[in-house]
Amino acid sequence: MTERAMQEPTLLLLTALADAPRHGYALIQEIAAISDGRVKMRTGTLYGALDRLLQQGLIEVAAEEIVDGRARRTYALTDGGRGALTTEAERLSAVAEEAQRRLAAVREPSARPAAVRPAAGGGKLAFFKVRGAFS
Numbered sequence: 001m002t003e004r005a006m007q008e009p010t011l012l013l014l015t016a017l018a019d020a021p022r023h024g025y026a027l028i029q030e031i032a033a034i035s036d037g038r039v040k041m042r043t044g045t046l047y048g049a050l051d052r053l054l055q056q057g058l059i060e061v062a063a064e065e066i067v068d069g070r071a072r073r074t075y076a077l078t079d080g081g082r083g084a085l086t087t088e089a090e091r092l093s094a095v096a097e098e099a100q101r102r103l104a105a106v107r108e109p110s111a112r113p114a115a116v117r118p119a120a121g122g123g124k125l126a127f128f129k130v131r132g133a134f135s
Contacts, residue, residue: 006088014085021062021076
């Protein structure tokens with residue numbers, strides 16, 4: 001059996017740590033940049049995810065310091081975290097490559113599947129028929 005796909009917050013956190021250790025606020029900013037502003041991770045979500053990743057051994061505390069009277073932890077990827085991120089990046093790349101291959105195949109007229117249209121009745125639970133497949 002294969003491992004489950006990595007959840008997006010985990011993927012984004014590990015990606016944000018791939019090139020340099022970062023503290024919490026820097027991670028929030030980096031995740032927003034990586035996702036082109038689509039993901040705005042809240043602090044509760046961030047620290048819950050960081051605790052889980054620490055327990056899983058995917059990240060580690062690289063440094064702790066006091067800044068403006070508050071503790072600041074800087075997190076870094078472990079070798080296990082780097083391996084997990086590499087594996088997930090390869091999986092995503094393979095899926096994206098297959099999607100591109102299939103999309104390119106649809107552009108060829110002979111490779112187009114029959115058109116799909118809603119069945120008569122058209123309600124929310126209407127079944128779909130493939131045009132020409134059942135006539």
